[in-house]
Amino acid sequence: MDHTPLFAHIDAKRAELDRQRPLNAVEAARLREYLDVEWTYNSNAIEGSTLTRQETLVVLKHGLTVGGKPLVEHLEAINHQAAIGWVEQLASQPAPPTEADILALHRLVLRSIDDANAGVYRQSQVYIAGSAHTPPSARAVPGRMAEYAAWLARTGEDQAAGRGLHPVERAAHAHFWLVDIHPFVDGNGRTARLLMNLLLLQAGYPIAIIRVEDRAAYYQALEAGHEGRLDAFLLLIAQAVDRTLDMFLAATADNS
DSSP: OOOHHHHHHHHHHHHHHHHHOOOOHHHHHHHHHHHHHHHHHHHHHHTTOOOOHHHHHHHHHHOOOOTTSOHHHHHHHHHHHHHHHHHHHHHTSSSOOOHHHHHHHHHHHTTTTOTTTTTOOOSSOOOOTTOSOOOOOGGGHHHHHHHHHHHHHHHHHHHHTTOSSOHHHHHHHHHHHHHHHOOSSSOHHHHHHHHHHHHHHHTTOOOOOOOGGGHHHHHHHHHHHHTTOOHHHHHHHHHHHHHHHHHHHHHHHHTO
């Protein structure tokens, strides 16, 4: 499927947003807080967290615990917020993320939850519940991740030179291939979504939030990708970027 028209549509909105920038400081802070909560809530909910949006906000903004909810869910929210900070720090630099950056990102995701496996490649075979895809053996993971990091560097150079994959397409591929390798015991999905958004931010695009209500479509698109058909996954990510662009454009319109 040719996604060129969709990417052109996204680029037209991004160009319009660039013309309207910057948001005023108050609106920018409000929108960032909203997106951080949405990103954290949805990414963790996809993995099974029962924290609601409002509970996620309470944990992140007020540092409070929510009665009746497991400690691990509080840690997942706090860790994800810290990981967003790391993503934003890396996004301010032009260099593509390295293998060490990915390990550091994963270390934040599992901090105080599973310190023994945080930032460490898995040492055993894993299986994905509900999927026919079998990730590579643990022995193959270091080599696959070295190839993955080399791909990030190469495609980053291509992007800087104005050639190769469209930035949204590159970010979607990066997300998919990290999940396909499944290099960690746990936290693969959250790390992949964080890395995807790091690449989008570096390229000047807004983040893509995979909504929990789209979880079934998201998993189906990933499964199709494992079978060699990535069109549905690319479309899902592009639509997520488009939604966030609409939020930014609406905010700039309110200030005009």
